[in-house]
Amino acid sequence: MSACGCDDIGYERGCDNGQKLMPIDEALALLLGNANPITETEKLSLIEAQGRILAEDLSSTIDVPPHNNSSMDGYAVRSTDLVGSSEKLLPISQRIPAGVMGSELKAGTVARIFTGAPIPAGADAVVMQEVCTVVGEGVDSAVKITGPVPAGKNIRNAGEDIRTGGAILKAGIKLKPQGIGLAASVGIGEITVYKRLRVGIFFTGDELREPGETLEAGQIYNSNRHTMRGLLENLNCEIIDLGTVEDTLEATKAAMLKAAEQSDLVVTSGGVSVGEEDYIRIALEEIGQLDMWRINIKPGKPLAFGKVGDTPFLGMPGNPVSVFATFCIFARPFILQKQGASETKANSFMVPAAFEWAKAGKRHEYVRARIENGAIQLFPHQGSGVLTSTSWANGLAIIPADTTIQLEEMIEFIPFSELSVF
Ligand code: AMP
Numbered sequence: 055m056s057a058c059g060c061d062d063i064g065y066e067r068g069c070d071n072g073q074k075l076m077p078i079d080e081a082l083a084l085l086l087g088n089a090n091p092i093t094e095t096e097k098l099s100l101i102e103a104q105g106r107i108l109a110e111d112l113s114s115t116i117d118v119p120p121h122n123n124s125s126m127d128g129y130a131v132r133s134t135d136l137v138g139s140s141e142k143l144l145p146i147s148q149r150i151p152a153g154v155m156g157s158e159l160k161a162g163t164v165a166r167i168f169t170g171a172p173i174p175a176g177a178d179a180v181v182m183q184e185v186c187t188v189v190g191e192g193v194d195s196a197v198k199i200t201g202p203v204p205a206g207k208n209i210r211n212a213g214e215d216i217r218t219g220g221a222i223l224k225a226g227i228k229l230k231p232q233g234i235g236l237a238a239s240v241g242i243g244e245i246t247v248y249k250r251l252r253v254g255i256f257f258t259g260d261e262l263r264e265p266g267e268t269l270e271a272g273q274i275y276n277s278n279r280h281t282m283r284g285l286l287e288n289l290n291c292e293i294i295d296l297g298t299v300e301d302t303l304e305a306t307k308a309a310m311l312k313a314a315e316q317s318d319l320v321v322t323s324g325g326v327s328v329g330e331e332d333y334i335r336i337a338l339e340e341i342g343q344l345d346m347w348r349i350n351i352k353p354g355k356p357l358a359f360g361k362v363g364d365t366p367f368l369g370m371p372g373n374p375v376s377v378f379a380t381f382c383i384f385a386r387p388f389i390l391q392k393q394g395a396s397e398t399k400a401n402s403f404m405v406p407a408a409f410e411w412a413k414a415g416k417r418h419e420y421v422r423a424r425i426e427n428g429a430i431q432l433f434p435h436q437g438s439g440v441l442t443s444t445s446w447a448n449g450l451a452i453i454p455a456d457t458t459i460q461l462e463e464m465i466e467f468i469p470f471s472e473l474s475v476f
């Protein structure tokens with residue numbers, strides 16, 4: 055025990071007394087160093103693969119587009135028939151809708167052609183219908199076209215998007231609608247993805263009741279369960295939800311073992327401090343392995359990390375805003391890496407502050423904020439129990455430790471969309 059009452063692991067709630075807090079980058083590196091990607095894969099149809107992490111490099115076996123084709127409704131011509139700037143009357147010798155291969159274009163004639171239709175052999179340009187005048191009807195029709203028409207005009211070349219053998223998507227990317235569309239465009243119908251990460255969750259706190267139940271005096275609703283479920287669903291995890299667990303050492307240990315047996319990762323909330331009603335840390339020490347740290351972050355300083363058997367364990371704080379923020383900053387990259395994703399870092403942007411931060415804090419602070427009219431507004435009440443702030447905000451602004459902020463100073467902002475908070 056240190057003079058301030060911190061135990062040898064170095065954490066006691068509310069106590070920074072002379073104890074060095076672990077910098078966020080160091081904590082993140084420690085976490086990611088333990089996030090071994092899962093290796094199990096499964097083959098899914100493109101329709102099922104949306105949002106999953108690709109487990110193989112994909113390349114194309116065809117050219118896209120597969121043939122030179124028209125980018126307009128109009129007339130396919132031989133540009134050599136239209137040299138000079140005079141108007142010419144050229145007979146229409148064939149009609150080529152999309153999906154039909156025409157025949158070679160006879161010299162001195164044009165082909166009626168539609169968007170996406172293959173360019174017939176011999177033709178090397180398309181003149182859009184809006185600048186042509188059709189004369190006559192049926193087999194005798196012809197078009198008046200004014201030259202010159204440059205070769206290649208209004209033609210999309212075979213392979214201009216993708217070449218046969220070309221790489222299209224790399225293993226480790228998240229399959230978004232546009233990536234799935236790209237795979238579809240080269241005819242891939244099935245895709246190998248990593249299996250969904252099974253995340254076991256439970257919540258500690260005898261004061262917790264489920265929404266829909268009646269609260270007795272002293273009780274509160276279990277909001278963390280629902281916030282966390284949504285965050286995990288957005289990351290496409292398979293959730294194994296053990297619900298609320300009694301605040302006793304035995305119940306906590308039993309839940310930990312049960313969750314760890316069935317999951318690739320266990321995440322909990324609450325009970326992570328060193329109060330007499332906090333059993334996560336002791337349980338983890340008794341049945342698993344604990345690396346616990348005090349992180350230089352606000353909200354969310356207490357965060358327990360360790361292992362139960364081979365299953366990593368992440369014990370989040372109890373305060374609802376701390377759960378939300380630490381999930382975004384720590385759990386999200388950890389989960390992404392375990393899922394096999396190659397990119398785990400959320401993009402941030404420098405945006406001017408529409409507020410002043412006069413008093414420098416000791417910890418790196420993630421404040422609930424929103425961009426309005428191109429500047430960052432702060433939610434007025436930044437308490438770690440004020441869940442309203444997370445719903446009002448559209449991102450987290452970062453106030454580094456020991457820093458004051460002037461009005462209009464550029465500061466770092468991470469939009470919720472970058473944090474998979476949709
Ligand atoms: P603890 O770390 O267990 O002491 O919890 C810290 C604070 O978070 C206390 O005010 C708890 O009542 C609250 N809390 C813990 N778990 C939850 C939960 N699942 N939903 C909402 N609030 C919670």
Ligand code: MG
Pocket residue numbers: 258259260324325331332372
């Ligand atoms: Mg508690």
